Amino acid sequence: MTTSREIRLKSRPEGMPVADNFELAETTLPTPAEGELLVKNLYMSVDPYMRGRMMDRKSYLPPFQIGHPLEGGSVGEVVESKNDRFKPGDIVLNMLGWREYFVSNGKGLTRIDPDNAPTQAFLGTLGMTGLTAYSGLLEVGKPSEGETVFVSAASGAVGAIVSQIAKIKGCFVVGSAGSDEKVAWLKEEAGVDEAFNYKTADNLFKTIAQLCPDGIDVYFENVGGKHLEAALEFMNPQGRLVMCGMISQYNATTPPTGPSNLGHVVAKQLTMQGFLVGNYFDKMPQFQADMGKWIAEGRIKWKETILEGIDKAPEAFMGLFSGNNFGKMIVKL
Numbered sequence: 211m212t213t214s215r216e217i218r219l220k221s222r223p224e225g226m227p228v229a230d231n232f233e234l235a236e237t238t239l240p241t242p243a244e245g246e247l248l249v250k251n252l253y254m255s256v257d258p259y260m261r262g263r264m265m266d267r268k269s270y271l272p273p274f275q276i277g278h279p280l281e282g283g284s285v286g287e288v289v290e291s292k293n294d295r296f297k298p299g300d301i302v303l304n305m306l307g308w309r310e311y312f313v314s315n316g317k318g319l320t321r322i323d324p325d326n327a328p329t330q331a332f333l334g335t336l337g338m339t340g341l342t343a344y345s346g347l348l349e350v351g352k353p354s355e356g357e358t359v360f361v362s363a364a365s366g367a368v369g370a371i372v373s374q375i376a377k378i379k380g381c382f383v384v385g386s387a388g389s390d391e392k393v394a395w396l397k398e399e400a401g402v403d404e405a406f407n408y409k410t411a412d413n414l415f416k417t418i419a420q421l422c423p424d425g426i427d428v429y430f431e432n433v434g435g436k437h438l439e440a441a442l443e444f445m446n447p448q449g450r451l452v453m454c455g456m457i458s459q460y461n462a463t464t465p466p467t468g469p470s471n472l473g474h475v476v477a478k479q480l481t482m483q484g485f486l487v488g489n490y491f492d493k494m495p496q497f498q499a500d501m502g503k504w505i506a507e508g509r510i511k512w513k514e515t516i517l518e519g520i521d522k523a524p525e526a527f528m529g530l531f532s533g534n535n536f537g538k539m540i541v542k543l
Contacts, residue, residue: 212239212248216279216309217523223264226461226531231264232524235279239313246315247291251543253516254307255283255333256527257367261460270486280308280523283333285322296321303332310520310543326502334367334538335512336501338487342454343371344497345490347430348379350483351452355380357427358446360418362437364405365392365513367538368454372430373402374510381428384421386437388533395536399511414440425449434458439469445478453484461531513537 213236220233242248260282263274274280284307288300293316296302303320306312322332334340346368353359359376363369364385373396376383383402387393388409396405404421411417418426418440425446431438434456441451459466475482504510515535517526523541530539 211241212311213237214239214309214311215520217520218279219264219274219276221276222266223261223461225463227261227264227524227528229524229528232280234521239311242290242292242313244292246313247293247296248289248311248313249286249302249304249306249319250289250311251284251286251304251307251309252301253285253330253333254523254541254543255337255339256523256530256539256541257282257339258455258457258460258530260527261531270488281305282307283338284308285329285332286312301329303337308520308523327505330514330516330538330540330542331512333540334514335371335505335510336498339367339538340371340501341490341494341497342487343368344375344501345487345493346452346454346485347372347375347428349490349493350485351428351430351450353379353381353428356382358382358384358422358424359428359430360422360426360441360444361385361402361430361432362441363387363432363457364402365396365400365536366432367512367535369430369432370396370400370512370537371510374400374504376428377401377403378504378509382424384418384426386433392536395513408437415443418444428452430454432457435466439471442469442471442474442480445474445480447478447480449478449480451480451482453482457531514540516540516542518542 218233221231223231288296301324359381361369361373364373365387373383373385384404385396385402386408393405393407396402426444428450429441430452432455435458513536526541
């Protein structure tokens with residue numbers, strides 16, 4: 211028998227999530243039966259999309275249930291196995307984060323090679339986060355050399371990778387971020403052409419007009435709200451808006467006001483497309499090949515914010531909505 215701690219959804223958040231919406235519980239796991247294995251999670255990911263699953267509504271993923279452990283990307287080590295496909299010591303990706311241990315029949319587990327990169331990188335740059343950036347930009351945005359790409363939340367886990375891939379593809383890249391430190395990293399480390407602190411910018415519209423003198427050809431949306439409205443204003447004809455996320459609206463308690471200038475979509479013949487990374491799993495081999503090459507060449511860099519202990523998971527999650535993370539937010543278990 212193995213004792214494990216896990217984070218459960220205690221109540222559904224109304225507006226911004228608070229600590230009382232979560233509870234830390236202890237459970238006892240059975241010894242693996244024939245065909246099963248015991249996994250100890252090493253790192254877990256916290257991601258903004260999880261906020262939607264805390265609502266009791268129909269969506270592309272089922273909602274989390276009150277009193278049940280939350281779920282999310284995690285990387286763990288097999289500590290005991292009665293499954294021929296896995297052996298003790300194997301490192302596996304899984305979607306059973308928010309808990310220290312779990313018993314599995316092996317379904318949904320993917321073995322990874324920790325010698326290729328730091329283990330936690332498979333939750334970010336080399337995992338779903340990286341694939342989200344790669345597929346969203348290249349398959350939906352379809353940037354061409356010389357075009358201008360504007361990325362909101364450009365220092366975030368997805369935005370940072372989008373920005374650097376756009377540079378690799380020969381684009382002029384402009385990014386927004388929430389602090390001067392993040393802006394400096396984007397320009398000095400990630401290599402974007404221009405970046406600005408949207409929290410201190412006097413006027414978002416004037417700032418974008420100044421930094422994107424040739425207009426915007428591809429806008430990668432992570433924020434929503436005023437960012438979307440400003441991007442629409444400066445989109446070039448036949449521009450593409452890649453709708454990845456709208457974190458500014460995830461905790462809204464009333465329906466947000468739509469962009470006042472949405473008519474530009476018609477007048478400028480814009481393409482505005484949302485996407486889900488799950489529709490691009492077939493791109494994983496090419497993504498891993500390209501990303502591995504770019505990392506080896508020093509053309510892709512990333513930041514991580516790591517909190518330690520399963521009890522820190524709610525804090526890490528809540529921190530996503532106040533910009534406490536720099537790059538990928540991860541909990542070390």
